[in-house]
Amino acid sequence: MGGWFYRNIEEPGKLPLLVALASFVLTFLVTRTITRLIRAGRGPFRNVSTGGTHIHHVVPGVVLIIIGGFGSIASAERAGPGTITFAVIFGAGAGLVLDEFALILHLDDVYWTEAGRQSVEVVVLTTALLLLTLGGFAPLGVNDLTEDERDDRRVFLLFLAVNFGFVLITLFKGKLRMALIGMLVPFVALIGALRLARPASPWAKRVYRTRPRSRARALLRAFRHDKRWSGPRRRFEDLIGGAPSRLPAGESDHH
Secondary structure, three states, rough: HHHHHHHHHEEEHHHHHHHHHHHHHHHHHHHHHHHHHHHOOOOOOOEOOOOOOOOOOHHHHHHHHHHHHHHHHHHOOOOOOOOOHHHHHHHHHHHHHHOHHHHHOOOOOOOOHHHHHHHHHHHHHHHHHHHHHHOOOOOOHHHHHOOOHHHOOOOOOHHHHHHHHHHHHHHHHOHHHHHHHHHOOHHHHHHHHHHOOOOOOOOHHHHHHHHHHHHHHHHHHHHHHHHHHHOOOOOOOOHOOOOOOOOOOOOOOOO
16 A cells, blocks of 8 residues: 555655645535534534625635645645645635535525535535546546657647547537546547537537437437436435525525
């Protein structure tokens, strides 16, 4: 285990990234635990307000991101104490900010609504991408190239361009998760590019406009996919982030 950790984390200089990821996940989990306790009226925690204004935790999160980001840039030590400290600060700030990603996106307090699920989805996706990076996956899958291929710049650039093309097609087909993961894991973007587009995607609206059969197949596949996976995904999101409230539009129980 020690040999693996040195070869894959310490030697490539990924220790600050690992620390930032741990801080990010821990901060998100602690924050969600506290907000769920406040929501339930349990424990010593209360909302933070000043002058009648509720202070969302995205505010200290932005401050921590600024401190951690600029501090890490200014730190010249490779994985030294300063870099590790700023990695912890940056990870904590990112956890606080992304926990309220939906609030930033909608410019509204949607924390405990259906729209608030987007925060959990972004946190899960960010964690998955960082874990893939820590696991040794290079951007756009270039880690699968041999040493001779890496020396051949033309092959290297061609590999990047082709894979990036698949990523763009996957993105236009409305498959954001596959596109992002496809930047790190080879062939994921290729699969996304070859399969049918999501019905509401830019690709479907443009390409399937004169192809009713393809449009019908895309609708049917999207329906089957959502029916199969939406339930488990929602239960997983509720487990780590809390279930949304069933409140009338315009009301919020964000604590």
